[in-house]
Amino acid sequence: MTAVDLRVAQRPNAPMTTYRYDEYDAAFVxxxxxxxxxxxxxxxxxxxxxxxxxxxxxxxxxYLQLHAYMLRVAIPYGTLTARQMRRLADIADKWDxxxxxxxxxxxxxxxxxxxxxxxxILESLADVEMHAIQTSGNCIRNVTADHFAxxxxxxxxxxxxxxxxxxxxxxxHSEFSFLPRKFKIAVTGxxxxxxxxxxHDIGLxxxxxxxxxxxxxxxxxxxxxxxxxxxxxxxxxxxxxxLLAFLEAILRVYNRFGRRDNKYKARVxxxxxxxxxxxxxxxxxxxxxxxxxxxxxxxxxxxxxxAAFFAPPPYExxxxxxxxxxxxxxxxxxFANFVDVNVGAHKIPGYAIVTVSLKPIGGVxxxxxxxxxxxxxxxxxxxxxxxxxxxHEQNIILPHVKQDDLFALWSMLDAAGLATANAGLxxxxxxCPGLDYCSLAxxxxxxxxQAISKRFSDMSRQRRIGKLGVKISGCINACGHHHVGxxxxxxxxxxxxxxxxxxxxxxxxxxxxxxxxxxxxxTAEQVPDVVEHLVDYYLAEREEGEAFIDTWRRIxxxxxxxxxxxxxxxxxxx
Amino acid sequence: MPVFKHPQILIASNLTDGEVVFLGSxxxxxxxRRARVARKAEEATALEALGKRDISANRVVDVYLADVEIGxxxxxxxxxYREKMRVKGPSVRLDLGKQAGxxxx
Ligand code: HEM
Ligand code: SF4
Numbered sequence: 001m002t003a004v005d006l007r008v009a010q011r012p013n014a015p016m017t018t019y020r021y022d023e024y025d026a027a028f029v030x031x032x033x034x035x036x037x038x039x040x041x042x043x044x045x046x047x048x049x050x051x052x053x054x055x056x057x058x059x060x061x062x063y064l065q066l067h068a069y070m071l072r073v074a075i076p077y078g079t080l081t082a083r084q085m086r087r088l089a090d091i092a093d094k095w096d097x098x099x100x101x102x103x104x105x106x107x108x109x110x111x112x113x114x115x116x117x118x119x120x121i122l123e124s125l126a127d128v129e130m131h132a133i134q135t136s137g138n139c140i141r142n143v144t145a146d147h148f149a150x151x152x153x154x155x156x157x158x159x160x161x162x163x164x165x166x167x168x169x170x171x172x173h174s175e176f177s178f179l180p181r182k183f184k185i186a187v188t189g190x191x192x193x194x195x196x197x198x199x200h201d202i203g204l205x206x207x208x209x210x211x212x213x214x215x216x217x218x219x220x221x222x223x224x225x226x227x228x229x230x231x232x233x234x235x236x237x238x239x240x241x242x243l244l245a246f247l248e249a250i251l252r253v254y255n256r257f258g259r260r261d262n263k264y265k266a267r268v269x270x271x272x273x274x275x276x277x278x279x280x281x282x283x284x285x286x287x288x289x290x291x292x293x294x295x296x297x298x299x300x301x302x303x304x305x306x307a308a309f310f311a312p313p314p315y316e317x318x319x320x321x322x323x324x325x326x327x328x329x330x331x332x333x334x335f336a337n338f339v340d341v342n343v344g345a346h347k348i349p350g351y352a353i354v355t356v357s358l359k360p361i362g363g364v365x366x367x368x369x370x371x372x373x374x375x376x377x378x379x380x381x382x383x384x385x386x387x388x389x390x391x392h393e394q395n396i397i398l399p400h401v402k403q404d405d406l407f408a409l410w411s412m413l414d415a416a417g418l419a420t421a422n423a424g425l426x427x428x429x430x431x432c433p434g435l436d437y438c439s440l441a442x443x444x445x446x447x448x449x450q451a452i453s454k455r456f457s458d459m460s461r462q463r464r465i466g467k468l469g470v471k472i473s474g475c476i477n478a479c480g481h482h483h484v485g486x487x488x489x490x491x492x493x494x495x496x497x498x499x500x501x502x503x504x505x506x507x508x509x510x511x512x513x514x515x516x517x518x519x520x521x522x523t524a525e526q527v528p529d530v531v532e533h534l535v536d537y538y539l540a541e542r543e544e545g546e547a548f549i550d551t552w553r554r555i556x557x558x559x560x561x562x563x564x565x566x567x568x569x570x571x572x573x574x
Numbered sequence: 575m576p577v578f579k580h581p582q583i584l585i586a587s588n589l590t591d592g593e594v595v596f597l598g599s600x601x602x603x604x605x606x607r608r609a610r611v612a613r614k615a616e617e618a619t620a621l622e623a624l625g626k627r628d629i630s631a632n633r634v635v636d637v638y639l640a641d642v643e644i645g646x647x648x649x650x651x652x653x654x655y656r657e658k659m660r661v662k663g664p665s666v667r668l669d670l671g672k673q674a675g676x677x678x679x
Contacts, residue, residue: 044590046632064636066660067671069592097670112670114591364666435656436664439636444659446666498655 029126036060037119044116061132062118066439071110071118073125073132075390077145077163077187078106078397082377082386087128089373095121100373102358102366104392104430104481105184106144111437143167146188146195147391150310151399153347157206157214159187159195161307162243168306169244183251183268184223196392198222198231198512199484201268202250207237215239220250220280221272222512224478229269230512232277234284241298242288248296249287253280313385313400318350322403335410337459338421343406346399352406354384354398355391355423356413361457362450365431366394375416383409392481393430395423425462426470426535427453430481434474434491435498441474443491443498448472448527455528456535465535468548471506484508486549487531488515500527504534504560505552516557519564530564537563580641583609583650584621585657586634594660594672595634597621602634604672606661607649611642 036056043053057063061072073088080088088108092100095117096110103109113121125131143163150158166185188195189206197203203219215237222231238246254268257275272280329336344353356376359365368376380388380398383405389397401409413419422428429452432438434445449472456462471485475492482488488503500522503515522530535548537560542551552560583606584597595602596609603609612618618639625637640657642650652658663671670676 043632049632050589050629050635064587064592066656067592067594067663111664112592116590435659436666441656444665446664450666496654 026126026129029129029131030123032060032131033119033122033126036122040115040119057115057118060118060122062113062115064439065111065437066435066441067437068112069115069118070437071113071121071132072103073108073110073130075106075108075130076167077143077149077160078147078390078392079149079160080388080390081128082381082388084128084130085373085377085380085388087124087130089370089377091121091124092370092373094124099367099369101364101433102368102390102394102396104394104432104479106147106390106392108390109433111433143170144184144186144195144200144392146190146193147389147397148194148344148353148399149189149389150312151346151348151351151353152190152192152194153345154191155189155347156191156208157189158307158310159189159204159206160310161303162189162204162206162216163187164306164309165303166247193509194391196481196484196508196512198510199224199228199481199508200231202247203231204243209237213239216243218246218250221269221277223267223269224481224483225267226476226478227267227270227273228478228483228514229273230514231269232272232280234277234281240303241300242293244298245291245293245296246284246288249284249291252287252291253283257283312348313387315348315351315400316402318348318402318404320349322350322406325403325406328407332407334414334419334421335407337463338410338419339406341421341425341463342423348400350403352401352403354401354406354409356396356398356418357420357422357428358395358418359422359428359449359453360417360420361422361427362454364446365429365449368396372416372418375412375418379409379412382412393423393428395428421459422462424467424469426456426465426468426531427462428469429453430469430471430485432473432480434472434480438474438479440477441491442476442493443474443500444524445472445474445480445489445491448489448491448500448524451524451528452531455532465539466547468535469506469508470531481508482506483514484512485515486547486552487534489527492521494521498524500524502527502530502564504557505549507549518557518561533563534560578615578618580653581644581650582612582618582621582639583642583652584612584625584637585609585640585660586625586628586637589633589635597624597628602628606652609642609650611644611650612639 039056042048063070092098095113097112101109143166145159145163149160184200185202186195186197186200187204188197199222205217207217208214218235218238219231220234221229223229235246257271329339342355346352358368376396380386383401384398385400389399391397410419429449431445431449435441436444436446469486471481472489473480473482482490484506488506490501492499502518504518505513506515507513538548538551541555586595588595595604596606598608599610612621628634629637641653643653644650662673
């Protein structure tokens with residue numbers, strides 16, 4: 001039997017293509033749940049003060065927010081099975097308010113859990129091999145990966161075995177649970193960066209050298225937040241067998257030099273920025289050369305064991321194109337639009353990658369009701385080998401759909417309000433929870449996203465505008481990635497009012513750039529007007545084939561600034 | 575000590591479920607209109623002391639004073655937009671939170 005057959009035989013309804021806990025993992029997670037139950041009991045009895053309890057609850061993904069607690073559940077490298085998705089829905093119904101929020105960190109957040117219920121929630125998650133570990137605190141956070149992993153035609157290698165390998169390595173290293181600050185790693189194996197690896201503490205890009213050997217380009221020191229930086233290359237080609245040792249060397253350099261005196265300066269990005277990448281590279285190389293690397297030797301068997309979990313599902317041999325699909329597109333224009341915008345090429349002939357947008361016009365970006373989660377679970381079982389992905393754009397991906405099945409899938413999604421054909425368009429907005437939920441927020445972000453989405457509710461206009469990343473954060477922590485939005489929006493407080501600072505020219509991909517400030521802050525009501533003016537200006541100026549960001553790069557920031565200035569003169573107080 | 579400019583109420587999160595609560599004349603209330611109002615600096619200090627006591631008693635967390643104005647009915651309304659949100663619930667989900675009559679102590 002192949003690895004996949006074996007798993008199917010062992011587990012009815014087994015996920016085909018995700019990592020399966022071994023006994024060690026299962027024991028580790030259930031121990032953590034038991035431990036947390038004990039900690040919650042001691043908190044409720046008063047044996048632990050809030051100060052003592054806080055680090056424990058954060059280690060288990062539990063925050064205190066504006067209206068309630070919030071529980072952040074990890075979805076490692078964004079891969080989810082139908083069974084897990086159903087469990088997320090069940091938890092939403094049983095212990096929360098019937099919905100969840102998918103985040104840019106490939107997590108799911110529940111906005112209303114009660115402290116007393118969280119041990120039960122964690123137990124229910126553990127039962128489907130999920131947890132909330134490493135979703136907060138100064139540890140290595142859950143490793144994220146390209147959401148088209150394993151199916152993208154432009155991929156050299158599936159990044160998830162690497163991500164899982166790193167997850168196991170970092171979970172085991174308790175010394176790295178107390179880093180100077182949190183530490184985020186992202187991996188991609190493709191020619192196009194869909195995982196924003198240049199704005200993570202460490203970004204890994206799987207590459208092939210001239211001899212065809214697979215290795216990693218290692219990027220360090222990227223990040224958003226208060227001080228945004230694009231990561232710098234610290235290792236051009238690190239062979240796989242050296243990866244753990246090389247990362248260990250980076251972490252040691254960071255642990256040695258990283259500033260613990262000031263939490264804003266404690267991120268690796270600040271270290272890289274202050275010392276310069278050349279000095280960091282030299283220090284990492286020296287550490288790598290001097291250290292005892294035997295403890296970090298690559299274990300090819302273990303890597304293969306992990307990789308086997310991500311073996312491709314049993315695809316059928318199909319023709320590259322589908323006559324059924326072509327006919328359905330001709331017959332149903334709404335379906336044709338969906339296919340053109342939300343469906344991407346798959347590396348296997350006859351299959352497609354489907355992005356299910358969680359951004360209905362005027363909706364809350366990233367929110368899904370429990371009923372929608374169940375529809376997604378059902379859809380993945382009927383049409384996609386029971387596998388789902390969460391993208392950092394806060395959408396859900398069905399990674400292996402037969403082109404022949406696309407129409408049936410679309411009909412099912414449409415009936416559940418899940419067929420918005422806007423993936424990558426102006427209304428596919430990344431937004432953090434902002435002041436509607438988050439206790440750190442300085443302004444709301446969701447209503448801004450809703451207002452922009454409504455302003456561009458004409459879908460044909462959206463298609464005409466083309467790819468455009470609008471990203472919104474409710475405070476300088478930048479959870480909504482506004483720095484890397486072609487149009488970025490940051491909510492601040494100005495004189496006791498919510499005020500929005502707009503930036504242009506951000507880009508999260510391999511051509512990464514941090515957005516530049518457009519001008520003085522504007523009010524919430526003005527944001528859609530400003531965005532519309534900017535978009536209209538781009539439409540008037542763009543040349544054949546240019547996306548917003550391309551036009552902005554070509555004609556320059558100043559010209560766009562003039563748009564806002566002129567608008568101010570027209571009477572608006574901005 | 576910060577200058578006392580506006581009347582204030584004491585706001586907190588209930589330990590067991592995280593719900594927003596306000597110190598009233600006989601314990602914590604989930605309706606801000608029942609909050610006890612401090613009209614002088616000494617009264618605010620007294621509210622804070624009660625808050626500290628209930629932190630120690632593990633009943634509430636994240637306790638702080640919020641500026642309010644007093645309406646014609648005598649009920650306090652927070653001045654800052656952040657606390658205005660906290661007394662209602664998410665502005666994008668009017669069906670949830672206090673504004674929808676949810677929650678209880
Ligand atoms: C609602 C509760 C949340 C809290 C309390 C919170 C808190 C924070 C804080 C304090 C930072 C600052 C990091 C730093 O500069 O060191 C941060 C960063 C970040 N958060 Fe959140 N966050 C929340 C929700 C979210 C959500 C919903 C997402 C995804 C949509 C998210 C994604 C991120 C990302 C991507 C960063 C990265 C910034 C960087 O690269 O430095 N967070 N968060
Ligand atoms: S950016 Fe600020 S407001 Fe938004 S979720 Fe992060 S911490 Fe909260």
